[in-house]
Amino acid sequence: MDAILLQTLNGLDKGSAYALIALGLTLIFGTLGVVNFAHGALFMIGAFCAVTLSRIFSWSYTVIDETKTDFLGNPLKVDVPYVQAWFGDEMGAAIIDWSVPLAIIFAIPIMIFIGYAMERGLIKHFYKRPHADQILVTFGLAIVLQEVVKYYFGANPIPTPAPDAFKGSFDFGAFLGMEPNAIIYPYWRMVYFMFAGIIIAGVFAFLQFTTFGMVVRAGMADRETVGLLGINIDRRFTIMFGIAAAVAGLAGVMYTPINSPNYHMGMDFLVLSFVVVVVGGMGSLPGAVLAGFMLGILESFASMNAIKSLIPGIDQIIIYLVAIVILLTRPRGLMGRKGVMED
Amino acid sequence: MFGLDSKDSKLLLIVAVLALAAPFILNPFPAGSELAQFNAGYPDLMQRFVIFGIFAIGFNILFGLTGYLSFGHAAFLGVGSYSAVWMFKLLSMNVIPAIILSVIVAGLFSLLIGYVSLRRSGIYFSILTLAFAQMSFNLAYSVLTPITNGETGLQLTLDDPRVLGQTATADGSIPVTNLFGLEMRSTYELVLGAWNFQFNAGYYLSAVIMLASFYMAIRIFRSPFGLMLRAVKTNQTRLNYTGMNSRPYTLAAFVVSGMYAGLAGGLMASMDPLAGAERMQWTASGEVVLMTILGGAGTLLGPVLGAGFIKYFENIFSKINDNVLHGWFAFLPDGMEDLLVTIVHPFVGKGWHLTLGLLFMMVVIFLPGGLIEGGQRLGKLLRRKSAKQDDEDANKSASTAAE
Numbered sequence: 167m168d169a170i171l172l173q174t175l176n177g178l179d180k181g182s183a184y185a186l187i188a189l190g191l192t193l194i195f196g197t198l199g200v201v202n203f204a205h206g207a208l209f210m211i212g213a214f215c216a217v218t219l220s221r222i223f224s225w226s227y228t229v230i231d232e233t234k235t236d237f238l239g240n241p242l243k244v245d246v247p248y249v250q251a252w253f254g255d256e257m258g259a260a261i262i263d264w265s266v267p268l269a270i271i272f273a274i275p276i277m278i279f280i281g282y283a284m285e286r287g288l289i290k291h292f293y294k295r296p297h298a299d300q301i302l303v304t305f306g307l308a309i310v311l312q313e314v315v316k317y318y319f320g321a322n323p324i325p326t327p328a329p330d331a332f333k334g335s336f337d338f339g340a341f342l343g344m345e346p347n348a349i350i351y352p353y354w355r356m357v358y359f360m361f362a363g364i365i366i367a368g369v370f371a372f373l374q375f376t377t378f379g380m381v382v383r384a385g386m387a388d389r390e391t392v393g394l395l396g397i398n399i400d401r402r403f404t405i406m407f408g409i410a411a412a413v414a415g416l417a418g419v420m421y422t423p424i425n426s427p428n429y430h431m432g433m434d435f436l437v438l439s440f441v442v443v444v445v446g447g448m449g450s451l452p453g454a455v456l457a458g459f460m461l462g463i464l465e466s467f468a469s470m471n472a473i474k475s476l477i478p479g480i481d482q483i484i485i486y487l488v489a490i491v492i493l494l495t496r497p498r499g500l501m502g503r504k505g506v507m508e509d
Numbered sequence: 510m511f512g513l514d515s516k517d518s519k520l521l522l523i524v525a526v527l528a529l530a531a532p533f534i535l536n537p538f539p540a541g542s543e544l545a546q547f548n549a550g551y552p553d554l555m556q557r558f559v560i561f562g563i564f565a566i567g568f569n570i571l572f573g574l575t576g577y578l579s580f581g582h583a584a585f586l587g588v589g590s591y592s593a594v595w596m597f598k599l600l601s602m603n604v605i606p607a608i609i610l611s612v613i614v615a616g617l618f619s620l621l622i623g624y625v626s627l628r629r630s631g632i633y634f635s636i637l638t639l640a641f642a643q644m645s646f647n648l649a650y651s652v653l654t655p656i657t658n659g660e661t662g663l664q665l666t667l668d669d670p671r672v673l674g675q676t677a678t679a680d681g682s683i684p685v686t687n688l689f690g691l692e693m694r695s696t697y698e699l700v701l702g703a704w705n706f707q708f709n710a711g712y713y714l715s716a717v718i719m720l721a722s723f724y725m726a727i728r729i730f731r732s733p734f735g736l737m738l739r740a741v742k743t744n745q746t747r748l749n750y751t752g753m754n755s756r757p758y759t760l761a762a763f764v765v766s767g768m769y770a771g772l773a774g775g776l777m778a779s780m781d782p783l784a785g786a787e788r789m790q791w792t793a794s795g796e797v798v799l800m801t802i803l804g805g806a807g808t809l810l811g812p813v814l815g816a817g818f819i820k821y822f823e824n825i826f827s828k829i830n831d832n833v834l835h836g837w838f839a840f841l842p843d844g845m846e847d848l849l850v851t852i853v854h855p856f857v858g859k860g861w862h863l864t865l866g867l868l869f870m871m872v873v874i875f876l877p878g879g880l881i882e883g884g885q886r887l888g889k890l891l892r893r894k895s896a897k898q899d900d901e902d903a904n905k906s907a908s909t910a911a912e
Contacts, residue, residue: 201632288874291874295877297631297632298576298578299873299877301578301632301635302798302802302869302873303870303873303874305795305798305869306866306867306869306870306873307866307870308866309862309863309865309866309869310863310866310867310870312866313860313862313863313866314855314863317855317860317863433792437639437643437791440636440639441636441640444633444636448632478652479647479648479651479652479653482644482647482648482650482651482652483644483647483648486640486641486643486644486647487644489636489637489640490625490637490640490641493629493633493636493637494625494628497628497629497633
């Protein structure tokens with residue numbers, strides 16, 4: 167029982183990341199009808215927003231501390247970050263410590279801008295081209311973005327820790343009245359899961375309860391008619407692209423403490439997120455979220471030792487296997503609608 | 510010639526001459542001169558040209574003719590490499606059985622994957638093939654380690670059985686791959702003045718096989734089967750309405766292109782007998798897509814051109830470093846020189862992939878037909894210009910005559 171619970175919990179954080187990326191992919195696909203292979207790169211750029219912000223916060227100048235000496239007997243040089251000089255020692259240290267959560271605020275405008283620029287500058291010209299061309303040009307863009315990041319940040323993963331307050335683990339077993347240390351779950355993963363829940367709820371609420379969202383949903387159903395009603399649907403879809411980019415970016419920002427970002431993390435996630443989207447059903451937002459969590463949990467179940475010894479290697483291929491089975495038995499995916507990307 | 514019309518024979522002849530004379534053509538600069546770094550006429554690189562040429566020709570039979578975009582073709586190349594190396598380990602160091610086995614295994618493997626993947630089309634097909642390829646890649650890395658030797662990659666060892674050959678040579682080293690005794694790595698060097706031309710046995714074997722596969726591709730393009738595949742690309746629904754079942758045709762195309770990939774993989778292992786899982790990764794599949802698109806999908810010559818282009822510039826660009834750049838821009842004033850070097854720096858050396866990505870985007874955006882289309886447009890432009898010139902000349906002479 168506790169093993170099952172533990173694996174479910176373990177699957178949740180990876181599932182959240184899949185769900186967030188797949189949600190963004192589906193938003194873009196459902197509104198603009200574009201298959202965006204550069205979405206993984208947006209996830210990666212989000213993660214590097216967090217890295218950049220933590221670097222900006224640790225910009226520092228050197229002061230000579232006369233009271234201490236280094237091992238050679240010279241006065242010790244101490245690096246003082248500017249934020250500490252401006253906001254005082256304690257506040258400054260707190261800002262540096264909390265750089266990853268703060269990066270959310272920093273990343274949103276950047277990601278929306280990148281998404282907007284991408285749509286207006288490049289993808290706009292590909293609406294009338296075949297899907298293969300869309301895949302190819304966004305694939306090229308993904309390579310370019312990835313290489314630019316590699317040029318500036320190097321090829322090695324950059325550890326970006328979570329705030330001290332979230333280090334350590336939560337004893338979930340004791341919380342449920344089981345024996346202590348039966349189920350241990352790192353705090354930050356819990357934060358990530360809740361954060362993903364909030365974002366997903368936010369996106370759904372935005373689409374469901376605002377006029378803007380209503381227009382967008384109408385446009386997804388029948389773009390032409392909405393256009394005929396005198397609504398500038400293109401502009402709204404562009405904004406949705408920006409929002410989708412921001413969702414991917416935020417997923418990346420919050421993922422940095424779980425996995426140190428490197429330049430190709432986006433590609434690794436992209437392949438899986440595409441599988442997630444297809445399993446959930448092209449163009450279905452609830453399907454993407456559901457499939458994201460489902461595959462995340464399945465993946466963590468498959469990596470249990472009991473199952474691995476039964477079917478060796480299953481943890482490596484379970485997601486692809488599920489995708490193949492689903493595509494062949496339910497060609498539209500779990501919650502796909504009729505008439506969306508039928509071929 | 511060989512059942513081809515005159516235009517195709519001419520094309521085949523040109524490719525044959527280019528391939529067989531490649532050690533001369535790719536080596537235009539004297540050794541030791543400053544431009545020698547642009548030479549591509551050494552065996553390792555020339556082998557890569559033709560082997561990736563084969564891979565791209567095969568991919569083009571699927572993508573160029575039927576329009577099915579597979580993102581998992583590297584899996585077949587990897588499988589081909591593994592089976593060739595196993596043949597070297599178990600049977601003998603002769604490359605013929607190895608290559609035959611790699612083609613057969615890749616063909617069977619692609620039959621399996623194609624049978625499942627081709628039930629869907631469009632983006633679903635791309636994702637299914639991608640899923641299968643990633644699955645094979647992950648398996649090769651983990652559970653299949655007894656067969657694939659995991660992360661280290663499959664290599665020859667001194668205690669392999671090699672039933673028909675010898676386990677180790679007389680001096681106790683691993684025997685080398687050969688074609689009935691002709692060693693693949695043996696190279697004849699011809700020194701003509703300042704030039705140093707290298708004729709490598711492995712290269713010529715690959716080149717001959719490439720020509721054979723190119724010929725096969727021409728035959729497929731011109732056959733009724735090829736026409737059928739084009740019909741699938743143009744309008745599959747209409748084809749279905751005329752009572753045709755298109756799946757056997759697409760499956761055949763998929764298997765043929767998988768066998769081409771296996772052939773390329775087998776040749777790759779024959780030139781250098783080791784195989785690693787990274788050959789199956791999806792970036793490798795992306796590379797062959799890049800080659801085919803860059804050269805021109807659906808054309809005969811395009812994929813070969815694209816493969817050569819990418820491999821050549823990959824090699825050249827990665828060699829350029831800041832010192833070379835400073836050498837180039839030395840004639841400029843210092844400030845300008847440093848500025849230019851700083852601008853160019855991110856695009857060369859390790860930044861080659863950035864250039865490749867940009868180039869690829871440019872091609873998809875502005876030249877969907879690839880280099881071939883670019884060449885045709887250029888040719889048309891020149892012809893129109895010269896035609897206009899002729900017209901003007903004619904008018905002028907007419908008006909002078911009228912006076």
